[in-house]
Amino acid sequence: MSAIRFDQVRLQFPGTPQPAVNGVTCDIEAGQLVVILGPSGCGKTTVLKMVNRLYEPTSGAIYLDGVNIRQMKVTKLRQQIGYVIQQSGLFPHKTVAENIAVVPKLLGWSRPKYQSRVDELLQLVELPPQVYRNRYPAQLSGGQQQRVGVARALAGDPKFMLMDEPFGAIDAITRQSLQDEILRIQRKVHKTILFVSHDVEEALRLGDKIMILQKGKILQFDTPLNILTSPANDFVRELMGADDLFRQLSLRRVEAAMQRVSSDYPHQGERAIAPHENLRQALSLLLQTGSQRLSVMDEGKVIGVLTLETIQKAARI
Structure with missing residues (x-):
């Protein structure tokens, strides 16, 4: 059963001639x-706001864990959903601790x-x-x-998170740092997250899947790699x-393209890269250093090698 349907x-x-959302159908896994x-x-944002019933659909239905959200009390529904907006939305007259504690108190x-x-949660978002x-x-x-806004959204331990361009007003360097934080936190808490963005690089970096909308319709809903390699149309x-x-x-991850080697492979003097890094990083390292190959290291052991030839081969797949 899908977490969100x-x-x-x-x-x-x-008073509008065209629907803002027009026949959206998809399943999002937990x-x-x-x-x-x-x-x-x-x-x-309209799609996002229908999930916590800030907007009600004209027709169709949205399900959380198989339950039509129209059948749920709005307060009960929103207690299951963390919500993060662009400007954090913190109460200016409350301390950080008081802001985070709002939902647990309720x-x-x-x-x-x-x-x-x-x-x-402050430890989780790396604010001592x-x-x-x-x-x-x-x-x-x-x-x-x-970061405090993310902590507050997680405070009641919701199953679902809605994030509406949360980093849109942040400078590029801080934005990348916050993206790293979301990925790190998500690896720990495994929430089901809908994340609105206008930034393609951000979508590719964060998304397990990407939903591409145009005029209220889904043009493609797939993994980032599948969308890049098999785009649905010219748009x-x-x-x-x-x-x-x-x-x-x-x-594409290094481990998917590397040539595996035995544990006695002689790697003295070769530059190393981790298996979870991507091939763009590997190519950059090869070009910067002029190396012929990279050793792929995992927990101090060489498990594979990567060359320009193997990267080229992966790029053609």
């Missing part, structure tokens, strides 16, 4: 991070329980509690505010830069 979901706002991508006005948690949860729990939002950088090809070989290499 859209079944012919349509939404047309009063623990997946799905990026909703497309041009401005394509319906990305859920009736005891003070020791929610205080412990605050500290746990002893330093940050008593600060106010105005005393934080934009990136720190977004998707152009939007994703699907002809960019380097972009494709960034989605």
Whole structure:
């Protein structure tokens, strides 16, 4: 059973000639991070806001764990869903700890329980509690505010997360750092996440799958690699830069292209790369160093080698 299911979901706002969302149907599996991508006005945020019933669809249905959300009380529904927006949305008159504790308090948690949860989440987003729990939002950088926003969304331990361009107003360097944090946190907590973005690189970096919308319709819903290698149409090809070989290499892992070697392989003096790195990083390292090959190292052991030839072979697949 899918964690989130859209079944012919349509939404047309009063007085508008065209529907904002038009027949969206897809299944999202538990623990997946799905990026909703497309041009401005394509319906990305509208799709997101229907999941927590900020908007009600004109027709069709949305299911969470098999239950039609129209059959759920709105308060009960939203207690299952963490929500992160672009400007963090923190209460300026509350401390960091008080902001994070809002939902646990509403859920009736005891003070020791929610205080412990605050500290746990601040550690998770790498903001030491002893330093940050008593600060106010105005005393934080934009990136720190977004980290607190993520912690607050996770506070009630929701099964689902909705993230509406959460890093859209952040500078490029901080944005990449926050993307790293989301990936690191997701590896630990395995939430089902819908993540709205207008940034193709962000979508490719974060998404287990990408939903590409145009004029309220899904053009393609697939893994980043499948979308790049088999775009549904010219619009998707152009939007994703699907002809960019380097972009494709960034989605292929070293371990998938390396030649495996025995444990006694002589690797003295060769540059090393980890199996979970991508082929774009491997190619860059080969070109920067002028090396003929790279040793693929896992936990201090050589498990494979990578050359320009093996990278070229992977690029042609």
